[in-house]
Amino acid sequence: MPADETVIFDQPCPIRDVLDRIGDQWSLLVLEALSHGTLRYSDLMRGIGDISKQMLAKTLRRLEMDGFVTRKVFAEVPPRVEYSLSPLGRSFMQQVQGMIAWADANHRDIVLNRRAYEQG
Template identity: 50%
Template sequence: MRRTKQVPARPAVGPCARWAGDPEIIREIMDRIGDKWTMLTVSTLSDGPLRYTDLHRAIPGISQRMLTLTLRQLTRDGLIGRTSYPEVPPRVEYTLTPLGDSLVGAVQVMANWSVDNHETIRANREDYDLAESG
């Protein structure tokens, strides 16, 4: 029988070193808030409540399935609220909760960084692809 040598775990460094408790939930939250559809949904709702159809129109490229999934996840996490009105036809509005509103600043910083740096990143990708292909 072959024995495997156990390698001792390295201590966490950087932001991971500051995570007390369950690091898995921190990674899940970072995955959620770093998702492009989450950022676009939060940013769009920062202007006020919207109905599903208006939200879908306001986020180019998002499918109905992905919007539904994103809204469900953000509602579960308490970042957005969903209000149903007993009307015919039924009306549902989505809005940011105070927790979701606290995320808007970070989302806008990321969006602004993307706008400010997209040309440089595009050029870097083209240079990389050219170097890799030849």
């Protein structure tokens, strides 16, 4: 491999590297919201609800850095910024949609199992 194509991996396990990034509290929720279309920052804040402004900004920067999300700034006053899934983000969400559907379909049973476990 030519020197200019050499990639140095901080994390030798690709599964752990990707899951560490998208497995935090907010990334998957942001990606899921964007899977329905392009959104502005304020739309993401409203759609996710309980995320702080600082955490949403940090999460969007990390997702953009990894190539899951694209950010488009419009030269307007006030500036308008829109976020979208990149092709990489869309391909990722195609894989995750089944897990999201499974979580939605089975959430009630999981909560009931937790309660039963806690009650002994």
